[in-house]
Amino acid sequence: MTTTPPAEPHADIAQRFLEDFHHVATIGATEHQGVERQAATDADRRTRDWFTAFARERGWQVECDHIGNLFATVELRPGAPAVLTGSHLDSQPRGGRFDGAYGVLASLHAAAEIERRVRDGQLRPDYNLVVVDWFNEEGSRFAPSIMGSSVYTGLMDRDEIAAVRDAEGTSVGEALAAIGYLGTSTGPEEVAGYAEIHIEQGRILEQEGIALGAVDSSWYTQKLDIEVLGEQSHTGATAMADRRDALVGAAQVIMLVRDICSEFPDGTLVSSVGQMTVEPNSPIVVNSRVHLVADLRANDPVIVQQARDRLMERFQRAAEAERLEIVARDFDIRPNRYYPEAGVALQERVAAELGLSVRRMQTMAGHDSVAMNTITPSVMMFIPSVDGVSHCEREFTEDGDMVNGVHALTAVLAELLTGALDGVEYPGSAPAEGQG
Structure with missing residues (x-):
C-alpha cells in the first residue's frame, strides 16, 4: 500500500516515468519479475543503450569514462560546474528490478522536468545537471562493490580496478570493451553536489507509514x-x-x-x-x-x-x-560516512512542501552516494520497500511511492542547482554537529 497519496505537481511526469520504469524492468527480466543484469553483461549493455537513447533524444551529451561510468549532461549554464544525480543499472544475480534502476530512472525524469522548468523560465540554475549510471555498484560479477563511483572519487585506483577479474577470468577492462562501454573520459571535473534516491531495502519506512527517508549516515x-x-x-x-x-x-x-x-x-x-x-x-x-x-x-x-x-x-x-x-x-573496509546536515534538512523541507511524511535514518547498505559524499555535499533519499526485501526477485515498491520519490528528487535537484548546499561542509568520516 502506498504510504502517502502521491504528490503530483505534474501528473504527466508520473505517467512517463512509470512507463519507462516498467519497460526497463523487461531488460534482463527473470521468470519471477526480477532482473539479471550483472555488470558489463549483455543485459547491462542493453540498459545502458536505453539510457543513452533517452538522453540523446533530448539533446543531452552522453559520455562514458575510463571505468564504464555513463554520464548524460543537461547543459543549463554553459561552463559551470555540475550537480550530479543517479544510481546504477546493474543488478545482483536474479536480483530485484528496483534496486539501483529506480534511482537512475527517477534521475532521468527529474532532469527532464528540470530542463522544462528552465526552458519555461521557472528556474534559473547556477549549475549544469548530469545524470549518471555508475558502473558495477553491486559487486556481484566483479568485487568489490561501489566500483565505478569509488574510482571516480579517487577512493579506488582505476588501473587496479580495470584489472580485476571475474570467476571466468575476464577483466573489468575486457568486459567493458566487449559491450562497447570502455570510455576514455574522466567524467565531470567540477562537481557542485550529488543527489541519489533509492529504495530503502529495509522495513522502517513501510512499517511506520512514512513516504521518504532522509539518510544522515552509513554503517x-x-x-x-x-x-x-x-x-x-x-x-x-x-x-x-x-x-x-x-x-x-x-x-x-x-x-x-x-x-x-x-x-x-x-x-x-x-x-x-x-x-x-x-x-x-x-x-x-x-x-x-x-x-x-x-x-x-x-x-x-x-x-x-x-x-x-x-x-x-x-x-x-x-x-x-x-x-x-x-x-x-x-579487504573492502568502509568507515562510517555522514551526510551534510544541511542536505538532510533540505529533504525535510522539500517533503513538507510536497505534503509528504519524512524521517531521518541511517543506511546499513552501501550506495554510490557514500563515495560521492567524500568529494561533494551529497543527499541520499529513500522510499519504502515492501517487506524490506531486496537483492531478490520478490523486491517490490509501489508505483505511488516511486512517483512520490521522483517529485521529491526533482525538488531537491532544483534546490541544489540554485546553490542550496553551496559552501556546505561534507564531513564524510565525521559527524556534523547534531549528528551521530
Whole structure:
C-alpha cells in the first residue's frame, strides 16, 4: 500500500516515468519479475543503450569514462560546474528490478522536468545537471562493490580496478570493451553536489507509514577474504581420520560468521558469508580448497573490530581441529560516512512542501552516494520497500511511492542547482554537529 497519496505537481511526469520504469524492468527480466543484469553483461549493455537513447533524444551529451561510468549532461549554464544525480543499472544475480534502476530512472525524469522548468523560465540554475549510471555498484560479477563511483572519487585506483577479474577470468577492462562501454573520459571535473534516491531495502519506512527517508549516515563495513585449504582425496576410499576436507572447515567458518552476532546486543551487528567457491567440486572428491567472502557491518566500528578479531582466533582453532589451513585477510573496509546536515534538512523541507511524511535514518547498505559524499555535499533519499526485501526477485515498491520519490528528487535537484548546499561542509568520516 502506498504510504502517502502521491504528490503530483505534474501528473504527466508520473505517467512517463512509470512507463519507462516498467519497460526497463523487461531488460534482463527473470521468470519471477526480477532482473539479471550483472555488470558489463549483455543485459547491462542493453540498459545502458536505453539510457543513452533517452538522453540523446533530448539533446543531452552522453559520455562514458575510463571505468564504464555513463554520464548524460543537461547543459543549463554553459561552463559551470555540475550537480550530479543517479544510481546504477546493474543488478545482483536474479536480483530485484528496483534496486539501483529506480534511482537512475527517477534521475532521468527529474532532469527532464528540470530542463522544462528552465526552458519555461521557472528556474534559473547556477549549475549544469548530469545524470549518471555508475558502473558495477553491486559487486556481484566483479568485487568489490561501489566500483565505478569509488574510482571516480579517487577512493579506488582505476588501473587496479580495470584489472580485476571475474570467476571466468575476464577483466573489468575486457568486459567493458566487449559491450562497447570502455570510455576514455574522466567524467565531470567540477562537481557542485550529488543527489541519489533509492529504495530503502529495509522495513522502517513501510512499517511506520512514512513516504521518504532522509539518510544522515552509513554503517561501518568490513569484509574478510577467506581461503580454506585442505587436501583432495577420494570420498569413498579415504578413511575419515585421514581426510582434510576444506568444505568441512568452510562450513564451520560459515557458522562462526553467523553466530558471532549473538555475542553483541540485538540489532547492532549483521554478518554473512555471501560468496563461496569450492574446488574441485566433484561428487566423489573430498574438496581441497574453498574460497569465501564474509561481510561484517555495524554502526559502531568497535563492534566490527571485536567481531573480526574473535573470528580470526576461532578460524585458527577450527583449522587446527580439522588439520586445515585457514587464511583470512581484511579487504573492502568502509568507515562510517555522514551526510551534510544541511542536505538532510533540505529533504525535510522539500517533503513538507510536497505534503509528504519524512524521517531521518541511517543506511546499513552501501550506495554510490557514500563515495560521492567524500568529494561533494551529497543527499541520499529513500522510499519504502515492501517487506524490506531486496537483492531478490520478490523486491517490490509501489508505483505511488516511486512517483512520490521522483517529485521529491526533482525538488531537491532544483534546490541544489540554485546553490542550496553551496559552501556546505561534507564531513564524510565525521559527524556534523547534531549528528551521530
